[in-house]
Amino acid sequence: MDTFAALANGMAVALQPMNLLFALIGVFLGTAVGVLPGIGPALTVALLLPVTYKLDPGGSLIMFAGIYYGGMYGGSTTAILINAPGESASMATALEGNKMAKAGRGGPALATAAIGSFVAGTLATIGLAFVAPWLVDLAVMFGPEDYFALMCVAFVTVSATFGNSPVRGLTSLFIGLTLGLVGIDKLTGQPRLAFGVPELLDGVEVTTLAVGLFAIGEALYVASRRHQVEEKIEAVRGSLWMTKEDWKRSWKAWLRGFGFGFPIGALPAGGAEIPTFLSYSTEKRLTKHPEDFGKGAIEGVAGPEAANNASAAGTLVPLLTLGLPTSATAAMMLAGFQQYGLNPGPLLFAEKPDLVWGLIASLFIANLMLLVLNLPLVGLWVRLLTIPQAWLYAGILVFATMGTIAVKPSVVELTMLACFGVLGFLMRRYDFPIAPVVVGLILGPMAESQLRRALSISLGDPMILLQSPISATLLAIALIALVAPFILKNMSRFGAKED
């Protein structure tokens, strides 16, 4: 029960009034910077790290935790309100979240995102405190072949974003896979589809694609139909706050999101995208309101947001126990820890227990502060949608391009952004789903690299995929997930053919 005593000790430090104030400032700054599209949590932390230098270690650490959570939450705010995900992990949130916002339910969407993040983040932090050493042993057992199998599971779930035509869904997915090929091949350093343009060698940035397809494509589409369809955005329809029904539909999604996010986030190459996709497709399959999906289903926001936050806490498992920074954000956190003389690694828990528990306590407090700061702000955020349509979309375009300009101010990158906008417009017009393109761009290169690593290690023997028990199990799950819906669909074919 040492853990409890240590945690209580950490809490006592974090709960001092001054430290609470630092946490609040951190959350505020993190949210303010994190809402800028294209500026994800990693860059937010990088940009704001110097602010924390000026404080004493305790206050600095807690402000840092606040910035981190604020940055994460900021990304989902723009995804919901203006359909411009700030990072790849909030893409799934944008799918249903923006539909909700347009239907006047932006309040509940933001609330379920905030509360879901809090619930999943808290559970994950508890997980971090109690099962980290055990979980990490499991995580290290994952080899490239196992990651490839995990990607296969994720690929199967993509069909949840396909809409009503498999041919159209697959077309979108393959457009994404094609875009994923652009740039230097990670394993041999050879350029592919770069056509001699140096800016293309780094490949297509996920946020550039997502912001172009979602935000700019949408602006073009709405503009093109301005005279046919009077689009009426109501900021608030019904309750600003979550109703009883919303709570009922959200809480299970939060828990399932945590279930996907924490363990996969703890895997060194797990990432935050796969759990959010898995969560989205699971919620879509399990929901009692399938008719809401595509029109703004609250489960579709609650699940992925919880998964996103839990996976972020999950990445702290290898970071604190092994010193492994497994994501850009984790790498920034590592830089943050080092300034307090914290060198994450196998000895950290033994050598510096006070600082580790102080950090974990800070994460709890920062998570709570996020809720305290953002729930009252929900009403204010939603008011953004009451801006006249012309100014709203003009602002969205300025905001969307600004993110790209800030990170990569090159003409090639901006041209790509505009082209993706046109692509998004055409895809909307000819009724192709948008999300699979982004999914393909994210998963394609990951799956390819892992498979080729596995085959390089096995000297070209594909049997390695079946010899590893983890990989074999995951492939079996993927196969079942692929086949089962067809069987179920055939059984209930006549009942579903009505829309």
Next chain:
Amino acid sequence: MTIRNAFLGVTGLALLGALVATPALSQQPLELKIMAPANPGGGWDQTARAMQQALVTAGIAKSAQVTNVGGAGGAVGIAQFVNTAKGDGNQLMVNGFVMVGALAMNKSPVTLEQVTPIARLTEEIQVVVVPASSPIKNAKDLAAALKADIAKATFAGGSAGGIDHIMAALLADAAGADPKKVNYVPFSGGGESLAAILGGKVTAGISGYSEYEGQIKAGKLRAIGISAPERRPGIDVPTFKEQGVDLVLTNWRSVVAAPGITAEQKKVLGDAVERMVKSPAWQDILKQKGWDDAYLGGDAFADFLKKETVRVTDVLKSIGLVKS
């Protein structure tokens, strides 16, 4: 009409600004622009921002502005630097070992010969590790394993053609095996490759020392050798050289100036960087970030840069990443 008026107004404002902003010519305080040829957050960006901080804190420059031009391992940044900064004695660019290889691999039309070398700033030594349970105990065992069956001796490390890959090729070469056949598996980021090593998926791993330091000290990884010319204080790992393997390689970062600047401008910049390196502000940053001071200025650095370029290009040719 109206738009034209607006533009006229803007131009007027700009002219006014240019007049106000003209610096007093007598004193010429340094107003530097430092380009990091990478996106914010990475090693070059951190170096550039550290320079900014030190130069301004120590009062060497009146101001220092960092710009980020990322892409293709620095190839995009250097191209822009060479084109736009020509003859400008107030512009600097951060670069390093990785850029040498990246320019060669991407067939960049712009090379490091076009810029004006100023100084090497920091370096990091490389280490080769194996899982604690591995039968490989020292550099000789590793060389023997490479010689016995080079296909089965798998290495995990960073990006293809990067410093880790080059080190694997140099190791194979030193062991008397064919560097072209090295089974090098690139991972994205030290975290992922470390997991593959700890999980026993590969024979050995290569990375910067600091990245694996915790694991080595905890006894989870065994360090086979470091790539420094001689032992480092505080690091209880033998060098490859003392184990009879001729391998010296460090991951250095440096700063260069624009092409076509005058000898006088070069001296001003060289002196400023030298004063910065000696300032307490810079030393503090080095300590905070855990970087090793590797200051090398003037012609000595220009020589060093030339030699490294030749060496890296040769290695990349030998592993078939650069076509000769």
Next chain:
Amino acid sequence: MTATDRSGEGKRGIDRAGVVIALALAAVAAVLVVDALRIQANVVYGLGPEAMPIVVAIGLGLLAVGNFVNALRGGDAVPEAMDFRPVMLILAGLAMMIAIIGLGGGFIPAMTVLFAATATAFGRRSVITDLVIGFVIGTVIYLAFSKLLTLSLPAGPLEQLF
């Protein structure tokens, strides 16, 4: 995602857009194959960099056939007439924004033009007001980035003032 109830109204002829899409997919597949065959990598173990492009190209080829068959059957839906003017206005705004950044005009003028162009596309008629609003937004963002975050946005003659 954006399907509206418009099936049944269009003629069941050949869907021209569908044919164009099928042809475009086939063209992309061809580009992939040509690009993949060009790569000469020294890969001793496992799969080379050309394997994945070939797989994707095969998939695109099959999808081209699938889209073509759908198009011949008359497609799923005929999109309603669209308004070209606002779309062109927004695209012109984006193009001007890129040109201004590319030619060194700076961040604030670029954002001013983009804002005004988009607002006009959405039916606003007072260009001057919108230019002023865009200018103010651009300036605020520029100052916030350069002063608070020390992240330098593209600077033209105007931004040098700050």
